[in-house]
Structure formats: structure tokens, C-alpha cells
Amino acid sequence: MNEPRTIPPRLRDRLYAALTLVLAALLLPAAFARRPGHARELACHWALALRFPAEDLTGLTDGTRAAFSAARTEALWRHRQLIGLTSGYRDPAVQQRMFEEEARRRGSATAARMLVLPAAESPHVRGIALDVRPHEGARWLEEHGARYDLYRIYDNEWWHFEHHPQRRGTPPRRLAHPGERRTGWTPATPATYDLEPAAEKTPRPRLGPPRRERTTCPNERSTAAPSSPGDRQRPRAAS
Ligand SMILES: [Zn+2]
Structure with a gap:
């Protein structure tokens, strides 16, 4: 799309x-x-x-959070674009519940995977996925995010980006939707899908507290409150 x-x-x-x-x-x-x-x-x-008072960056990997902070610093100061986080890390139980609810709503797991992945496959559970807003911010990140190894992944989710330092600035081929699998991808090894192995880049400075485990987490459907009323550009679902 x-x-x-x-x-x-x-x-x-x-x-x-x-x-x-x-x-x-x-x-x-x-x-x-x-x-x-x-x-x-x-x-x-x-x-x-x-x-964006409701956003929560906890649970993201250190690299993902540092890359996101650096990217939106450039977006604001250089191009006057705001990038807010709608949903980042998700607890596995929350992600699995989202998937099962979507499967019930759509009638099959295959249909659900067009929008939501099960916990074992979700990059949100791994702490490397970012659902962002508003639309203009996502467009900025799509255009400039490769400098920070942040890439849009799916055609049907303009808001969903992932941190893949192994790509070293080269965007991966975009998938049609979360259920489309890449060559070599297996659910047992989600951390290696589609990406050739390479060393991590030098870590960027980090602003927030150290990563810690959480027992609950927000998702845009249930707990993440909009920072202002009537925001129609919020993502409707996420992988
Ligand atoms: Zn997402």
C-alpha cells in the first residue's frame, strides 16, 4: 500500500x-x-x-532505543517533524492475546497474521519493533531511518518499523504483510530472519534507564491512551 x-x-x-x-x-x-x-x-x-505523555520506551533493546532517540532528534531539529511511539515492547502474553483475538475476529490464524503475529514470532516481543505516529513522522522515518538502521517492514503497516543493525543502512525487501515469510525464516529462529549476520555497530548513547523486564505493556487497542483526542492517524493494529 x-x-x-x-x-x-x-x-x-x-x-x-x-x-x-x-x-x-x-x-x-x-x-x-x-x-x-x-x-x-x-x-x-x-x-x-x-x-506524547502516554508513550513508553521501556523494554526496547538498548540499540533500538538509542537509534530511535537519535532518529527523532534529527527529525525534530533538522526537519521539524515529530515522531511519537504508539507501541514498542510487548509482553509475550499480551502479544499472544492480541493474536488470538485477531484470529477469532477474522476467523483463522492465517487471516490474523495479516496484521498480528503470535508472540513467538513478534519483533515487538523482542524489543526491536516500533509503531510510530503521526503519519508525517512515519514518512520521515521511512525516508531517513536507514541511517539509524530503522526500517519500515510491511506494505500494509505504515507505522511499523524495526531496528536491524545487521543491515548497515541497506533496507530489507519490504513484505506485503506480517504473515509473509522471508526466505530462510523459521519461527524457531526469529532473530535471524532475512538478515545476513554481521557485527553490531558501535552502540549509540542512550538517554533512558537500563532495559528491564516488564510484566505488562501497552498496546494500542487496549491500554495506550491517545495524547490528544480524535487522533485519527493512530495505527489500527500492529504485528
Ligand atoms: Zn508493529
Whole structure:
């Protein structure tokens, strides 16, 4: 699908982006005092936390979180684009329940896999997947994310990105939907699907606390509250 080219930018999103940029600029002195070498990234982090108060980056791998923070720092300061996180890490039980509910709703596991994967196969459970918003932010990430090894994966999910440092800036072939399997992919080895082995890049600086396990997690259908009413650009489902 090519929906990113068909949904026009909203005035409201541009206004939010301008306000968030002003806020980040006002926070810059305090960020510089706290971390002189990473003031722009920290100020962006603070400003985005106010714009998207419901987002939760815990549970993501250190590499995924660092890449996401660096990418949206560039998006804000260089191009005035906001990128918020709708859903990141998911507890396996939550992911499996999402899959089973989708299977019941659609009548089969095969149909469910068009939108949601079972826990054993989900990159959200592995902490490397990011469902983002708004649409303009996703478009920015689709265009520039390879610099951070963040890639859009599915044709039918404009919001879903994954961190694959093994790709070293080369986007993988996009799949039609989550249920389409890549050559060599097996459920028993989800961490190796489609990607040739290679060394991890040098870790990027990280802003948040160390990764820790969680017993619950948000997903866009049940617990993640929108940061503002009437946000029609929120993802409808995720793999
Ligand atoms: Zn997703």
C-alpha cells in the first residue's frame, strides 16, 4: 500500500511540531547543563515526552532505543517533524492475546497474521519493533531511518518499523504483510530472519534507564491512551 503518499499532512500536526520545537529550544539550556555533549538529544527527549505523555520506551533493546532517540532528534531539529511511539515492547502474553483475538475476529490464524503475529514470532516481543505516529513522522522515518538502521517492514503497516543493525543502512525487501515469510525464516529462529549476520555497530548513547523486564505493556487497542483526542492517524493494529 502507498498510503503515506495519499494522506495529506494535517495542520494540527504541524502546529504540534512547531510548539514542540519551541519547547525543545527553551529546554536546551537546562539540557546543556545536564549533559553538555548531548543537549539537543536530551531537550528533544524532554519535549517529546510532553507531546506524547502516554508513550513508553521501556523494554526496547538498548540499540533500538538509542537509534530511535537519535532518529527523532534529527527529525525534530533538522526537519521539524515529530515522531511519537504508539507501541514498542510487548509482553509475550499480551502479544499472544492480541493474536488470538485477531484470529477469532477474522476467523483463522492465517487471516490474523495479516496484521498480528503470535508472540513467538513478534519483533515487538523482542524489543526491536516500533509503531510510530503521526503519519508525517512515519514518512520521515521511512525516508531517513536507514541511517539509524530503522526500517519500515510491511506494505500494509505504515507505522511499523524495526531496528536491524545487521543491515548497515541497506533496507530489507519490504513484505506485503506480517504473515509473509522471508526466505530462510523459521519461527524457531526469529532473530535471524532475512538478515545476513554481521557485527553490531558501535552502540549509540542512550538517554533512558537500563532495559528491564516488564510484566505488562501497552498496546494500542487496549491500554495506550491517545495524547490528544480524535487522533485519527493512530495505527489500527500492529504485528
Ligand atoms: Zn508493529
